Amino acid sequence: MGQLDTSRVVSCELCMQDGGILVLRTDKLRIIRAEDFDHPAFYRVIWNDHVSEWTDLASPDRALMMAVVEIVERVLREQLEPDKINLASLGNVVPHLHWHVIARFDWDARWPSPVWAPVHRLVTHAAGKLATTLSQLDLQVAQAVTAKLANGLN
Amino acid sequence: MGQLDTSRVVSCELCMQDGGILVLRTDKLRIIRAEDFDHPAFYRVIWNDHVSEWTDLASPDRALMMAVVEIVERVLREQLEPDKINLASLGNVVPHLHWHVIARFDWDARWPSPVWAPVHRLVTHAAGKLATTLSQLDLQVAQAVTAKLANGLN
Numbered sequence: 001m002g003q004l005d006t007s008r009v010v011s012c013e014l015c016m017q018d019g020g021i022l023v024l025r026t027d028k029l030r031i032i033r034a035e036d037f038d039h040p041a042f043y044r045v046i047w048n049d050h051v052s053e054w055t056d057l058a059s060p061d062r063a064l065m066m067a068v069v070e071i072v073e074r075v076l077r078e079q080l081e082p083d084k085i086n087l088a089s090l091g092n093v094v095p096h097l098h099w100h101v102i103a104r105f106d107w108d109a110r111w112p113s114p115v116w117a118p119v120h121r122l123v124t125h126a127a128g129k130l131a132t133t134l135s136q137l138d139l140q141v142a143q144a145v146t147a148k149l150a151n152g153l154n
Numbered sequence: 155m156g157q158l159d160t161s162r163v164v165s166c167e168l169c170m171q172d173g174g175i176l177v178l179r180t181d182k183l184r185i186i187r188a189e190d191f192d193h194p195a196f197y198r199v200i201w202n203d204h205v206s207e208w209t210d211l212a213s214p215d216r217a218l219m220m221a222v223v224e225i226v227e228r229v230l231r232e233q234l235e236p237d238k239i240n241l242a243s244l245g246n247v248v249p250h251l252h253w254h255v256i257a258r259f260d261w262d263a264r265w266p267s268p269v270w271a272p273v274h275r276l277v278t279h280a281a282g283k284l285a286t287t288l289s290q291l292d293l294q295v296a297q298a299v300t301a302k303l304a305n306g307l308n
Contacts, residue, residue: 053239055227066220073209084249085207088242092258092266095238104246112246116268 007049014096015050024142029065031072031145033138039115040127040134041080041103043072043141052095067153068145069099075144076103079132086114105129161203168250169204178296183219185226185299187292193269194281194288195234195257197226197295206249221307222299223253229298230257233286240268259283 008015018025020032023043034042045068051057057065073085082103089099102115109123127134162169172179174186177197188196199222205211211219227239236257243253256269263277281288 053227053231054241055224055231055239062220062224066216070209070216073207077207077209084244084246085209086242086244086246087208088240088244088268090238090240090242090268092238092240092268114242114244114246114268114270116271118272 009050012050012096014046014094019046023138024145031141038109038126039102041076043101044098045069046098051097054089063153069101071145071148072101072141075141079137079140080130163204166204166250168200168248173200177292178299192263192280193256195230197255198252199223200252205251208243217307223255225299225302226255226295229295233291233294234284
């Protein structure tokens with residue numbers, strides 16, 4: 001038996017599962033790619049411990065997490081040249097701190113609405129319209145975040 | 155005639171208008187309250203210059219803007235004890251950098267969906283259900299941000 005881990009909430013799906021395709025995990029946070037066929041370049045930066053609100057995090061942890069969000073945004077912009085990046089920390093259904101980082105395109109299924117709005121158009125094989133493959137994108141995200149963390153936050 | 159202001163885009167509504175009820179304006183940013191009758195405690199922190207993406211801002215400006223977002227979040231949590239705070243920077247329709255800071259309640263019209271989803275229930279006079287008046291809340295936000303900026307970011 002390991003040590004009791006009080007940072008996990010058994011009823012919380014982001015405590016018990018990765019929450020998507022794991023791209024990178026550090027001791028404090030992880031990056032996953034959501035399997036969203038309408039919005040394929042959809043990443044989440046998830047705090048590993050169970051924390052609900054952004055301001056529940058200590059200031060250095062917020063700086064770390066936002067730095068990672070920003071790296072993911074930069075990679076998506078560089079690799080995909082999206083029409084817009086959408087960032088959001090909502091958590092109404094799963095109140096475990098996570099940032100959505102989503103590359104949006106003017107051809108995507110809900111553009112220009114947020115991804116939580118009803119579909120505006122049917123788009124088949126959206127991932128095929130991206131400038132790179134999702135596995136290549138995952139690798140770029142992982143490498144960029146790893147490099148950033150190795151070099152320190154500033 | 156004043157000096158030519160190249161930071162403004164004439165076709166951009168957040169360059170040309172406050173974008174809501176003005177709560178506080180500094181040289182770099184402003185805070186407005188959106189007049190959203192379904193989600194009355196809905197604030198936006200808007201960068202004054204026309205910038206599209208979060209990572210278009212210089213690092214010190216991102217730190218400033220996020221510090222203000224965090225103060226607004228803290229005031230909403232302290233004054234209203236919401237079920238969740240929602241933070242988002244989207245800008246698909248108006249690509250002028252702004253953060254949504256929204257107090258959400260389990261009785262609100264779209265809970266637990268994001269505010270951009272279809273309505274789940276009819277709620278009349280939502281503002282009347284808050285623990286304080288909106289004008290009092292605006293004042294608390296303005297005072298807290300003013301105090302934070304006067305004391306420096308750290």
